[in-house]
Amino acid sequence: MTFKNIIIAASLVLTVAAAAFAKEPKQAPAATDAAPAATAPASVTAPAMTAPDATAPAPAAAAPLAKKKVLKANKVVTLSMFAVIIGITLCVVVWAARQTKTAADFYAAGGGITGTQNGWAIAGDYMSAASFLGISGLISLYGYDGFMYSVGWLVAYITVLLIVAEPCRNAGKYTLGDILSFRTDPKPVRALAAISTVAVSTFYLTAQMVGAGKLMALLVGVPYKTAIIGVGILMVGYVVFGGMTATTWVQIIKAGLLMSGAALLSVLVLAKAGFNPIHFFDTIVNSPDIQDHVTKLLIKDGKTGADILTGADAGQRFLEPGLFLKDPLDQISLGMALVLGTAGMPHILMRFFTVPTAQAARKSVIIAMFIIGTFYVLTTLLGFGAAINVTPQGIISVDPGGNMATLMLAQQLGADIAPIIGDLFLAFLCSVAFATILAVVSGLVLAASAAIAHDIYVNVIKDGHADQHEQVMAARITSMVVGAVGITIGLLAENANVAHLVALAFAVAASGNLPVVVLSLFWRKFNTAGVISGLLVGTIASIGLVMVSPNMTYPKKVAAGARNVISVMENKQSELAPGAALTEKDQKSLDKARADYEKNKDGTSIMGLDKPLFGLKNPGIISIPLGFIAAILGCLMFPNKRSEDMFDEVYVRQNTGLGMAKAIDH
């Protein structure tokens, strides 16, 4: 009994430490930012901000371009909302830490999450800031293609629902390694599954961390490094002390906030159109700004003559495919990675071990599908609404990728009611983005540390001989290390090209993890050799193809682009009257192009290539079949009688839940 008391006392101490530890980032940015805002007229990141409530100078400071817009959140309001979110989530952590005593508690919330709760948590785990800000941005700039892009993210859940959710619930325990090692040689399989999990989680985590840092810097003027460290400390705090229970509730809270934000903003957009969808679409087609934007896009695409649409034709073109997604093969390849990769994502698979039964797992996927689907349908309204109300030109002037479209829309529609409401609404959506980042990164850290602590430490190094206390300690220490590594990578990758990492994570999950999960659940002949060859070939093929794909930077291409600019500018100069000089702007671009050319003319990509070897940005169309073929060939070459004999057990278990690993069983 004394031992139990010691654990309780220790967890209380940890809890208090967690609170003290994790509160820091909230105060840190507030303190560092309040100072320049109050005393200095301008700080580097927030040139237009002289005082916390001074949004008025922004338009004056803007460039002479008519459509130039500035987006700056009210720092005091936004940071207070962040503080509220941090406060609420810390209460959850304190509560969750008290309940986290065993490995099952830590990794699977003791199997005590209901189907409905898990559905919200899956939605919260899945919808990243890229879905929230990125897709509505794509719609606001490219119309139909952005909407089409969002569809695959929902359809992916059909695979999860029909193929993996319930069998995984019945056959697994905490990790991918548990599912795969059932009738194979556990040590190599677990080790490899853990490496694959860590790889997928790291790619995804890096993209999320860098995005988080940039977003916070852009929105509230928190410096990039402060933002990364703040987000990182919170994420580590949630996972280390609260384990799966805290992570789940952070995700549920985030999903709730995200859906309320999206719903509220959609109502405002629809109100502008008099709640008449037909009128709403008419407004898109007839908006002169959108028409002008589409005409320019078509010119940029190299269209000539009658293909350059103007007026209402151009507006209508905004509702037709082809403005953004131009390579159908690449899209099909991405679609394959989404449809199969979501079901192979370790942090999504892990969510099914938190519910008590297969029925609850089923219910949770269906609830998640309704939340995620509704969100993407609302995203259409937000994207088109931003195109109508903020205009594509205004959105591009703040961020050429369109990521700020939703936030600008919120500020503008709120300000139409009253200026303070605009600020409040923007601050609210910034906090939604903040909560989104926290929820997604926590899920990833938990999945990666489960793989290392449960698969590698407990089952490979300790042969499964570790008591509950040791297992939980191992999990906590690993989460801390994984979090620290995540923060370090985030800090180092500030200027790295991370855009392809999310697609890469899905491609690895689809080509490496999914084939072996499906085959081990459904194919009698599947065995150790199959798992190893499938995981290795699928993972290496997808990473390798991305390394030689157009996603990488090819200096010679950059140099060629710079060469073009130089010749255009030099021609311009030679046509000028003698003695006349280029305009300042032209001279600047000429100088920049010359510098770029010099820097890049002899360079090669990371792989030492002059140009991509593989033409697609998404490797799925090649790497997924390779993963399946390798897994199948591996088994056929090295058949294993024991694995075949055990198939009956796996198959009965996954269908019936008999002998299910009871997560609640201590």
Added chain:
Amino acid sequence: MAEKQYDWKAIAKNPKFLDLHHKKTTFLFGWWIFSTAYYFLLPIGAAYAPGLFKIKIIGVINFGYVFALSQFFVSWALALYYAHVANKDFDRLTKELINELHL
């Protein structure tokens, strides 16, 4: 944890289990193939049948938009249909099987 021992091979040959297995496999893989095919019609159609996607259906709203939107409703409908069948048939068969084994 002292786990109850089951004769997995015998269960795998139990007619109730075979019935469950057959029904589930047909349903799950059949509908999975349907939904995947329906989804890939979207990027394929957008790329190779742009004329079809441009046809206006209601006001300025075109076929492409309605088709993309239909993907959401088809997915939801399939999810609900699966839940209905699973709750009604698969769960009942599983329960019957388990009851029989415990006798």
